[in-house]
Amino acid sequence: MSYYEIQGGRPLGGTLAIHGAKNSVLPILAACLLAPGQSVIHNCPDLSDVSVTLDILRLLGCRADREGDTVLIDASALGRSDIPEHLMREMRSSVIFLGALLARLGTAELSYPGGCELGPRPIDLHLSALRTLGAEIWEEQGALCCCRGQGGLSGREICLSIPSVGATENIMLAACGCPGLTTVVGAAREPEIIDLQNFLRSLGAEVKGAGTPVIAIQGGASLHPAEYRVMGDRIAAATYLCGAAAAGGEVELTGVLPDHLTAVLTCLEEAGCTIHTGPDRIALAGGPSLRSISPVRTAPYPGFPTDAQAVLMAALAGGEGATLFVENIFDSRYRHVDELRRMGADIQVAGRAAMVSGVGRLHGAAVRSPDLRGGAALVVAALGAEGTTQVSGLRHIRRGYQALDKNLRALGADIREVP
Numbered sequence: 053m054s055y056y057e058i059q060g061g062r063p064l065g066g067t068l069a070i071h072g073a074k075n076s077v078l079p080i081l082a083a084c085l086l087a088p089g090q091s092v093i094h095n096c097p098d099l100s101d102v103s104v105t106l107d108i109l110r111l112l113g114c115r116a117d118r119e120g121d122t123v124l125i126d127a128s129a130l131g132r133s134d135i136p137e138h139l140m141r142e143m144r145s146s147v148i149f150l151g152a153l154l155a156r157l158g159t160a161e162l163s164y165p166g167g168c169e170l171g172p173r174p175i176d177l178h179l180s181a182l183r184t185l186g187a188e189i190w191e192e193q194g195a196l197c198c199c200r201g202q203g204g205l206s207g208r209e210i211c212l213s214i215p216s217v218g219a220t221e222n223i224m225l226a227a228c229g230c231p232g233l234t235t236v237v238g239a240a241r242e243p244e245i246i247d248l249q250n251f252l253r254s255l256g257a258e259v260k261g262a263g264t265p266v267i268a269i270q271g272g273a274s275l276h277p278a279e280y281r282v283m284g285d286r287i288a289a290a291t292y293l294c295g296a297a298a299a300g301g302e303v304e305l306t307g308v309l310p311d312h313l314t315a316v317l318t319c320l321e322e323a324g325c326t327i328h329t330g331p332d333r334i335a336l337a338g339g340p341s342l343r344s345i346s347p348v349r350t351a352p353y354p355g356f357p358t359d360a361q362a363v364l365m366a367a368l369a370g371g372e373g374a375t376l377f378v379e380n381i382f383d384s385r386y387r388h389v390d391e392l393r394r395m396g397a398d399i400q401v402a403g404r405a406a407m408v409s410g411v412g413r414l415h416g417a418a419v420r421s422p423d424l425r426g427g428a429a430l431v432v433a434a435l436g437a438e439g440t441t442q443v444s445g446l447r448h449i450r451r452g453y454q455a456l457d458k459n460l461r462a463l464g465a466d467i468r469e470v471p
Contacts, residue, residue: 055444056457059466060416060437063301063338066463070289070308071097071454072121072282076247078145079221080282081105083248084125085114085152086228087255089277095307096123096282097454100447104142108135108149127156127277134161137194143451147175150198151222154187155229155271158200177219181210185223185230207232207271215240215352220267221248227269228257236267242353243312247283254278284308284332288453290316290360291428293336295460297325298367298436300338303463310334315356319345319364323371344373344410350380362388362429369397370436371410379404388426391419395433395441413438421445424452431456435465442470 072095082105084091096102096118106116106123113131117124133153140146140163153160164175179189182198186205189198207230210223220240227234239245241263249262255278258270284307293313296303297320310317310329317327317334324339345368350358358381368375369392379385386406389399394417398409416439421427427449434441443449446469449456457467 053444054446054469054471055442056431056446057468057470058431058434058441058443060299060434060439060441062299062464062466064296064299064303064435064460064463064465065301067304067306068292068459068463069306070284070292071095073244073247073285074099074101074452075217075242075287076244077102077282078105079148079225079244079248080251080280081109081123081125082148082152083225083251083255084109085112085127085130085149085156086225087275087277088128088130090124090126091277092279093123093125094121094279094281096121097285099452099454100450101143101145101452104139104146108139108146111135111139130156133157133159137163140164145218147178147218148221148225150178150196151182151224151226154182154198154200154205154226160198161195163195175218177212177214177216178222181212181219181223182226184208184210185226185234205230207234207269209235209237212236212238214238215265217242217245220245224248224252224259224267224269227271228252228273228275229271231272234269234271237265239265239267240352241265243283243286243309251278251280254280286312287357287359287425289313289334290357291363291432291453292459293320293334294363294367295432295435296336296463297323297338297342298370298432299465300340300436301464302335302337304333304335306333308332308334315354316360316364319348319356322346323368341412342368342371342410344368344371344375347376347378349378358382358385359425361385362425363432365399365406365408366392366429366433367436368408368410369399369433370412370414372412374407374409377406377408379406387422388429391422391426391430392433394419395437397433415439416441418442419444421448424448428453428456435460
């Protein structure tokens with residue numbers, strides 16, 4: 053079993069271009085199903101979740117080819133609407149194909165999605181919204197079957213009880229195939245929603261309001277393939293920034309919008325880092341030691357992102373003073389805590405709250421990634437720790453980070469993958 057071997061205590065330095073956003077590219081690839089013909093997606097990261105998505109597209113009858121960071125998707129021959137269980141279980145976000153298939157073919161069959169280690173993430177909001185649009189959905193031998201109802205699909209107003217990113221995306225995709233106006237009230241506001249809207253517009257869809265709580269989709273337009281560039285990954289950027297904060301040094305990230313990371317940058321500045329930003333760049337200089345900050349409470353965008361909670365916690369665990377974290381999004385997002393304790397971290401968890409008391413410096417240990425962001429947090433901790441850390445469970449990390457070890461080496465980290 054392969055693992056990262058990291059010798060901590062080496063300050064980082066240099067410039068790094070951030071790869072395309074995982075949470076943008078997956079729904080964008082699903083959206084390629086809406087338009088017959090070849091769409092070209094640039095800045096597509098080479099991640100295991102992306103590979104699974106391309107496998108699903110191929111199984112459905114599409115051609116899916118990669119040339120560097122560009123992916124070509126030809127959905128002309130889309131002929132299947134069923135996704136087998138073994139692919140659905142590979143990743144949680146595969147449920148996004150439900151809305152796209154319903155819009156293009158009027159039918160879809162898939163199993164309940166898997167691939168999530170963060171506790172229950174029910175898709176009730178997705179199913180309820182699609183039923184509102186006129187879909188009939190039932191369960192048959194463990195599979196979800198979905199088709200147009202007798203009256204067909206039509207635009208409706210849909211009110212979400214929580215601003216679910218996945219449900220918002222599924223509604224946007226399905227609504228493109230629904231004649232009439234669909235209005236999503238209480239929509240998620242994440243930058244990735246705006247990225248999806250921009251791609252749908254490039255296909256010829258009439259969508260507006262992304263980034264606000266109300267999104268409007270005028271469905272039924274004839275769509276065509278398009279060429280599009282995916283936005284930079286704000287969570288990958290947050291991870292590299294926290295790594296530099298933990299290890300010290302100065303790094304510059306390009307290809308990412310600072311406005312997407314306001315909540316994270318505010319915390320890092322409060323912890324003692326110096327940050328300078330430009331139109332598509334962020335520069336961070338770490339201080340001698342991070343200090344405690346005001347309570348960090350995860351929340352839907354524009355609040356502090358739950359995906360950045362673990363990496364910031366890992367950086368502050370090797371600093372000074374006590375910081376309270378409150379996780380308001382997922383039930384099981386502290387699975388990295390026990391592994392950080394192996395490295396000497398002082399973290400006390402009570403329900404959704406975690407009190408992190410900085411110990412000055414962590415020490416190396418053999419640890420295992422519990423999930424995607426938890427694995428990244430262990431790498432962040434190792435960069436600032438004394439001694440050697442071995443981080444296993446790399447399959448989790450590869451779901452969301454392209455060449456993490458190579459990129460960190462380019463910034464001066466002592467990290468290598470051991471087969």
